Amino acid sequence: MNQNAAEIISDAARQGVKLWVEDGKLRFRTEHGRLPDELRAAIKANRSQIMDELEHGGSSSFQAHPEDAHQPFPLTDVQSAYLLGRRDSVSGGGVSCHAYFEIGARELEVADIQRAYETVVAAHDALRTRFDEAGFQQVLPVSQVEVPRIVEAHSDDESALLDLREQMSHMVHDASVPPLMGIGYSTHGSVRTVHVSIDFLVADWTGIMRILDDLFEVAHGRSLSQEPARITFRDYVLALQAEDDSEAREYWQGRLGDIALGVDVPMCSGEWEKRFTRLECTLDETEWDCFRKVAQSMEVSPSALLLALYAQVISFWSAQERNAITVTLFNRRPYHEDVPKLVGDFTSTGFAVLGSSESTLRELAHQAAGELMAIVEHSAYSGVKVIRDVVKQLDGETPSYPFVFTSAVADDRSSEFEHSWSIDYGITQTPQVGIDFQAATIGGALHVNWDVRAGVLAPGVPEAMFDAFRRALSDAASGAAPAGEPLAVALPAAQGAARAAHQAALDAAAEGRSWAPGLLQDAFLARAAEDPLAPAVSGPGAESATRGGLAAMARAAAASIAAAGVEPGSRVGVCAARGASQVACAYGALLAGCAYVPLSPTVPEARRARIAERAGLSALLCDGDAPWWGGAAIAAPRPGDDAPAGWEPPAQAAPGDPAYVIFTSGSTGEPKGVVVSHAAALNTVRDVCARFS
Incomplete structure (x- = not known):
């Protein structure tokens, strides 16, 4: 819930926390000895505005300029x-x-909706804003914006509704021509449906809900939902x-x-498709109350527990335990008491890095709570800037961040969405996002959507992940997922069957070509003992041996590794x-x-350092300088050593x-490590030799 500085001060007082400014610093005193976590996050994120409110009543840090309302301003x-x-x-x-x-x-006619459409475009600056890739946006006067006619479709069956859905559900509005909102109206039999297409450039979720509230209030002959703000976006x-x-x-x-x-x-190797589908589940009012009580017993917010479940499910499908999830924040800075009245895109983003198979559900929920507070x-400093910094650090490579988490749920029931209208169907889309997690409480129930972009994840993966999340959510609400144990996610039945079939095919193909297990180096050492003068390595421009x-060089390297204390x-x-x-x-x-772990000397040093960190190297054998390593490298052996x-x-190791651990090219931005055992590598070599002998 967005709060201005005065509301935060008032909320603190209700919780027994007194705030004041002394010697240029914000001070507090609490009756309970500990500052509540969410209040602490709100105070820290808005310290300067709170200090200004306490000292000057909020008048000194923000000035409205209505005379400049139609002047360009930055995106x-x-x-x-x-x-x-x-x-593209x-x-x-x-x-x-x-x-x-x-x-x-219901009973609304096209004329009612058209009149309301024109009224909300005139009422909200956001709907009269044009956006320019040069980096600015500009609110146009009402006289300069032409409100489109509502698109109509009528049929005896659902074909009219489906035709408009196909036409409008994935629209790309011209960003330079407001309003970036389209409305359709379909009928089939006695069923009447309003279709709304709107770009998030115009407004965030809260703002869009305000626009829709106003649209339907006016359509029903009532006035706008609240007085206009005295300030502008x-x-x-x-x-x-x-x-x-x-x-x-x-x-x-x-x-x-x-x-x-990342x-x-x-992930799929081809281009992402320009279509999204929705996976959804619900906790009814009773189940949602139980879930909230479970979160409360863990001393975390419901959003933190939802994020923990989401992160842990992702980790079961990820090659790495810890994953970076983009978190969306509807963060309105409390510059003025009318900020909550504004309609605009107040979205900011941050990152939560979570996941551990060893962590209990309670521990993971506390990690998620800490990450959410840190983001607030x-x-x-926006997540967009953070990504730019990451790309710069990685010499232009961009890790993959396909998972987004958005929660519009609150600790109590005071901020649940209540409207005079209800959504029968919805879908969202966001560039560079594979799965967009959205949670909101509507009518006393929790609604969770995953809007999934086609062509991002391997076929069947989003559905299997969502099914695992749905079961984890239900288990958490019912108490079947113990807080003191790691979250268990069962392998989907179809995936288990596919694995079994694949393994059976591999076993059948390998029949008659099995060997006793051994170590990868054993055969080479045996050949070296049998014929030490035979050539082993040769090539143009390369050292021969x-x-x-x-x-002998290998023994020298092994001795150096052991001498360095490497276990x-x-x-x-x-x-x-x-x-x-x-x-x-x-x-x-x-x-x-x-x-x-092989590291190519030809790739950027930042990439080598990143692979070394992810691989957990204890030592580095190197034939040159390695400033990126951060420690003393062991000199690679030379001929004669x-x-x-x-x-x-x-x-020695067991089969x-x-x-070795081989890292892929990281085509999605981040190198991926594959661990190969002695037995697997040796049998692959033997199988290849058998096939081509």
Whole structure:
């Protein structure tokens, strides 16, 4: 719920917290010894406005300029991202950020809706705003905006409704020609439906609900829902851009490495389609009350528990336990008491990095609560800017952030949406988003939607993930998911059957080609002992070595690894040019009982550093300088090197232990590590040799 500074001060007083300014600092005293978490987040995020309210009644930090209402003003960071995302050239783009609703019209006629349409366009600056990719927006006078005629469709069956849905549900309005809102009207039999298409450039969810409230109030012959604000969205944006964001920027700069993880789920390789589908579930009023009580017992908000469930389900489909989820925040800075009356896009974003198979549900919920509070506290520096910083740090690579979390639920029942109209069908779309999680309480029940973009995730994955989330949500509400245990997500039956069938096919193909398990290096060492003078490595411009010479170099590398205190079972990076030295480093890591992780010396240093961090390297074998490593690298062996006399290799790995970890190219932005065991690698080599012998 959005609050202005005066409301935060009043809310604090109701909770036994006194706020005052002393020596230029905001002070507080609480009757309960501890500042409630949500109140603390609200105070921290709005400290300067609260201090101004306490000292000056809020009059000094914000000025309205009605005379400039039709002058251009800057786009917000999120609006800029929305406009950019419309371009087909942008990865994951080609669509607008758009909402579509079908609302029962009951006794309303087309003329009623048309009159209301014209009234709300005149009443709301947001509907008369044009947007320019040059980076500005401008509210046009009423006389300069032509309100379109309502599109009508009539039929005896649902074909008229479906035709308008097809026409309007994925519209891309011309951003330079307001209003960025279209209305249709369909009938079939006695059923009347109003179709609404609106771009999120115009307004966030709260603003769109206000527009729809006004539309239906006027259509029914009533007045607008509230008095107009004494300030404009333009005034607000200019104040927002003048705000000091240094503290928030510093916080997010410290999180860039974490956020760069992105999300590593099975994604399609082709272009994303320009269609979205909706998956939805509901907790009825009784179930929702139970869920809220479970969250309360964990001392977190319902939104935090929802985010925890969402994050944990994602982690079950991700190659990494911890994933970066984009969190949407409808954050109205309390510059003026009329800010809640404004209609505009107040959306900001941040990132929650969550997920751990070892964490209990309560622990994960507390992590989610902490992330949500941090996003609120540091919202002055937008998530759009954070992504730009991540891309810069990664030398132009962009991690994948296909999952978005939006919650419009509150701790109590006071902020639930209540309208004189109801949505019969809806769908939203957002550029560069694969799954958009949306939660809201309507009519006492919790409604959760996943709006899913086609062609992003592998077929069947979104549905399986949603089914797992739905079951987790139900278990949490009923108490079947113990707070003191990790959340369990069962493998979907269809996926289990597919895995079993695939394994059976592999077993049938491999019949007659099975070998006793061994270690990847065993065959090479045996060949080297049999014929040490035989060539092992050769190539133009590369170091050459015989089998015996290569084995000696490998022993030298293994001895260096052991001397550095690296324990068997660790992961060792190998960063060397192609040649005998590179091969010896890999064999050396295996001889030391470790798994090797190849790092190409030709890729950017930032990428190498990121792979090293994600792989959890204990040491690095390198044939040159490695300032990106952050520690002392072990020199790669050279031809003629060998281990000290009498050196014996440490305890060897078992066939099921990792032999190496290979990282893919990271075509979606973030490299992905695949762990390969000795047995798997060895049997692959033997199978290839058998096929081509």
